[in-house]
Amino acid sequence: MNRREFLRYQAKGVLWMIAGGSGILLPKRLIAAPVPDIAVVKGAPAAATRAAVDLLGGMKQFVKPGDRVVIKPNMSFPTPPERASNTHPEVVRELVIMCKEAGASKILVLDHTLARKELCLERSGIRKACNPISKKMVFALNDDRFFKATDIPEGKSMTSTDIMKEVLKSNVLIAAPVAKSHSATGVSLSMKGMMGLNYDRRVMHGKYDLHTSIVDLCTILKADLTVIDGTRVLSTNGPGGPGKVLKRDTVIASTDMVAADAYAVYIFEWYGKRFKPRQVRHIREAHKRGLGRMDVENLNVKTIDL
Amino acid sequence: MITFWRTIQIISLILFLTLLALAVSSVITPTPLDLFLLLDPALMAFTVISARIFSVAFIPALLVLIVTLFFGRIFCGYICPMGTTLDGTDKLFAASRKKQPEAGKLRLLKYIILFFLLGASILGVSFVFVAAPLSLITRFYGLLVHPVLAFLSNEILSFIHPLAEWLDMDTVIFMQIATPRFATQLFILAFFGALFVSAIVSPRFWCRNFCPSGALMAFFSKKPLIRRGVSDDCTDCGRCTNSCPMSAIMTEDPRVTLHEECIVCRTCENTCPENAILFDRVRKEQVFEKKRFSFTRRQFIYSGLFGAATATVGLTGLNSLYGKPGPGQVAPQGLIRPPGALPEMDFLAQCSRCGECMAACPTNTLQPIWLDAGFMGLFSPGLNLRRSYCSPECRMCGEVCPTDAIRSLSKNERIWAKIGTAVIFRRKCLAWEQQKSCMVCDEVCPYKAVEFRKEPGIPVPVPQVHEEKCAGCGYCEHFCPVQNQSAIVITPMGALRMSEGSYIAQGKSQGLNLSINPKFEYGSKPEGKDWGKGFAPGFED
Numbered sequence: 001m002n003r004r005e006f007l008r009y010q011a012k013g014v015l016w017m018i019a020g021g022s023g024i025l026l027p028k029r030l031i032a033a034p035v036p037d038i039a040v041v042k043g044a045p046a047a048a049t050r051a052a053v054d055l056l057g058g059m060k061q062f063v064k065p066g067d068r069v070v071i072k073p074n075m076s077f078p079t080p081p082e083r084a085s086n087t088h089p090e091v092v093r094e095l096v097i098m099c100k101e102a103g104a105s106k107i108l109v110l111d112h113t114l115a116r117k118e119l120c121l122e123r124s125g126i127r128k129a130c131n132p133i134s135k136k137m138v139f140a141l142n143d144d145r146f147f148k149a150t151d152i153p154e155g156k157s158m159t160s161t162d163i164m165k166e167v168l169k170s171n172v173l174i175a176a177p178v179a180k181s182h183s184a185t186g187v188s189l190s191m192k193g194m195m196g197l198n199y200d201r202r203v204m205h206g207k208y209d210l211h212t213s214i215v216d217l218c219t220i221l222k223a224d225l226t227v228i229d230g231t232r233v234l235s236t237n238g239p240g241g242p243g244k245v246l247k248r249d250t251v252i253a254s255t256d257m258v259a260a261d262a263y264a265v266y267i268f269e270w271y272g273k274r275f276k277p278r279q280v281r282h283i284r285e286a287h288k289r290g291l292g293r294m295d296v297e298n299l300n301v302k303t304i305d306l
Numbered sequence: 307m308i309t310f311w312r313t314i315q316i317i318s319l320i321l322f323l324t325l326l327a328l329a330v331s332s333v334i335t336p337t338p339l340d341l342f343l344l345l346d347p348a349l350m351a352f353t354v355i356s357a358r359i360f361s362v363a364f365i366p367a368l369l370v371l372i373v374t375l376f377f378g379r380i381f382c383g384y385i386c387p388m389g390t391t392l393d394g395t396d397k398l399f400a401a402s403r404k405k406q407p408e409a410g411k412l413r414l415l416k417y418i419i420l421f422f423l424l425g426a427s428i429l430g431v432s433f434v435f436v437a438a439p440l441s442l443i444t445r446f447y448g449l450l451v452h453p454v455l456a457f458l459s460n461e462i463l464s465f466i467h468p469l470a471e472w473l474d475m476d477t478v479i480f481m482q483i484a485t486p487r488f489a490t491q492l493f494i495l496a497f498f499g500a501l502f503v504s505a506i507v508s509p510r511f512w513c514r515n516f517c518p519s520g521a522l523m524a525f526f527s528k529k530p531l532i533r534r535g536v537s538d539d540c541t542d543c544g545r546c547t548n549s550c551p552m553s554a555i556m557t558e559d560p561r562v563t564l565h566e567e568c569i570v571c572r573t574c575e576n577t578c579p580e581n582a583i584l585f586d587r588v589r590k591e592q593v594f595e596k597k598r599f600s601f602t603r604r605q606f607i608y609s610g611l612f613g614a615a616t617a618t619v620g621l622t623g624l625n626s627l628y629g630k631p632g633p634g635q636v637a638p639q640g641l642i643r644p645p646g647a648l649p650e651m652d653f654l655a656q657c658s659r660c661g662e663c664m665a666a667c668p669t670n671t672l673q674p675i676w677l678d679a680g681f682m683g684l685f686s687p688g689l690n691l692r693r694s695y696c697s698p699e700c701r702m703c704g705e706v707c708p709t710d711a712i713r714s715l716s717k718n719e720r721i722w723a724k725i726g727t728a729v730i731f732r733r734k735c736l737a738w739e740q741q742k743s744c745m746v747c748d749e750v751c752p753y754k755a756v757e758f759r760k761e762p763g764i765p766v767p768v769p770q771v772h773e774e775k776c777a778g779c780g781y782c783e784h785f786c787p788v789q790n791q792s793a794i795v796i797t798p799m800g801a802l803r804m805s806e807g808s809y810i811a812q813g814k815s816q817g818l819n820l821s822i823n824p825k826f827e828y829g830s831k832p833e834g835k836d837w838g839k840g841f842a843p844g845f846e847d
Contacts, residue, residue: 078699114749114750114781114785115697115750115752115781116668116669116697117482119697119699136476136477136480139480141480141482142482143460143482145460145463145464145467181842181843181844182745182749182844183745183748183749183758183767183843183844184743184744184745184746184749184766184767184843184844185743185844186842186843186844186845186846187844201787202746202785202786202787203787204787205736205742205743205744205746205787206736206742206744206787206788206789209742209743210742210743210744211743237754239749240748240749240750240751240752240754242754242823270842270845271841271842271843271845273842275842275845279845279846279847280844280845280846281743281846
């Protein structure tokens, strides 16, 4: 061992000590039980939803007392839960309950529907499920006065759009999509679902590239928590269906929209085949642009069966 | 002082507006929402003649005529929302009236209109929409007042939004009021503007001089059982003559009443300082010696012939569909009629253009058209599917139609009442022409008539219409993201226009397969046949 090697050895030791020592200063749970990047729970809709969020540290990690929360499910189609075009009402309700437990001051379940709003709210079953908690919670906000022009600083093609004011006012955004296929974008999950929170979606198809503008939109509508309802998966003919519905009793939760979407692409069958997340262009683009990670094989996935 | 007359008038108007508001809110009640339209004698009489139909729907108007025999034109005085509206706006212009209105010759015009309509309707052409009071007033409130009020309410909602947020009033914050937009507003505005201003000449200028329903009822109230009588206490002071809104009391002798003009408002009774006027069974009556302004037989015939001639011109128009359907008939190219609309000629004969269907249309796709269907089709309802879609689960237009020009359909029949077929303009389509990911038409189609397919040389899925599954609801046309004209357009092609029988039976016999709730698979096995067409749209290799 010469002097140079000795110094290098010493330096390594110092670095290790710093690394080890810093652990004492960091929050305890990081060392005790690492929070998974993706939580996957198999079970009944409500129970699986709660367990998946708990695996990420519980709703209190995301919702602080007094927070305003917006939950964005899929409820844009006038179809019942078994068609899997809309998020399961029990998944939505459980999220609402958990937000309430965490002390949220206001919880809104919002979408901008395609079909007549009353029919969508009624048939999806979401309004009925949430009514016992509050009758003023589930809204389809379709009028333009509910939207406000908003810049997208990181937008590559779409640099501004009208976003729902209630979302801009909220502290916490929870994406709660159903897992479904989509004839234009392959899948419609948390990222595609954000198109329910802006006003003019036509330009995203016509003026811009759909995939790129979805990623643009997600740079300003980055969900704090994503809970994908894979209790039923609309595996073909999405987003409206009717298509082949797979009963999968799975709920996926993550703080990373891209990772949650990527994992849903990865574990479910689409049109009878298996796909890699990179085969969905908006997921691939979001990964490249650093919005989140689609390399699910490198992520810490925690799966439990209830 | 609010008189009995005014009270009944106001209650009547409120009832009319309530029923209209219920129709606008898609609330179906046991009371027919079109009740007031059913009471309009001219509207119903000429619809019966032009469409050659008679159903129970026409009994209310018949009752109005019978009541007129006994009590005079109480419909005009107490019930007609047109009359009440004109009485209301009269206050604005009454001060500008220079001279006392007289029972002039102009009032014969209404008989000319009446016989004009009769002449046309005998040839099967309905022109009631130009003059039937309930048709006009329903359009006024439904297509002009209602959108303006809705617009203002929304502006107010926006204005008070910050306050509501500060007070955390969720009901106000999240309130959404549909703001319909309508074509032909300019006509309604100009027409009613003129009617309101005509109060400068006389009160109820319309009712005196133009109203064909008033004219029809006048024939039934030459000498009604209960009518105005004047006792010997009369001092010829002339106050009643001056107060009469219809100038139905002769200036020369206030004892003489033109009963056919009297709307039984009983203003004269209240004005008379001698209490000499009584509405009762009159036994002895002063009759005016001088010849009244009367309508001669020749004038009857000329008016009728004029109406018939106008109707004939209409029937010989390029867009007329008179005769059996066949080559050479120039049907309006882009005109989509509401679901359940009768075959075009019957439809035009039966539709009174009241606009009730348009006001009641929850998606605001139903619009009055101008001259798209020739002048015989003026103000009739057509769908503007770019404005909005026609919901397959909605049956409001058929429910509220007073003359059954749009059939009232059951839920299942409604789904099969095909109004047209979607056609894709590939050169405008984002997927076909620009190779962009879109498929909005497929996404929104409730009948699953638009489907994606893979096309050699195009990397994205492209839409294709399955005509046999398409009912023409227009979801695709409405939501198509292509600017201005949609790349997928509903054409009247294949519309089912039937005056009777089942749309389901007819549709099936033509090989249609219309369903808004097609079968779907629910299972846990990934194996199976129903995986589509061997490719997964939207995924990349």
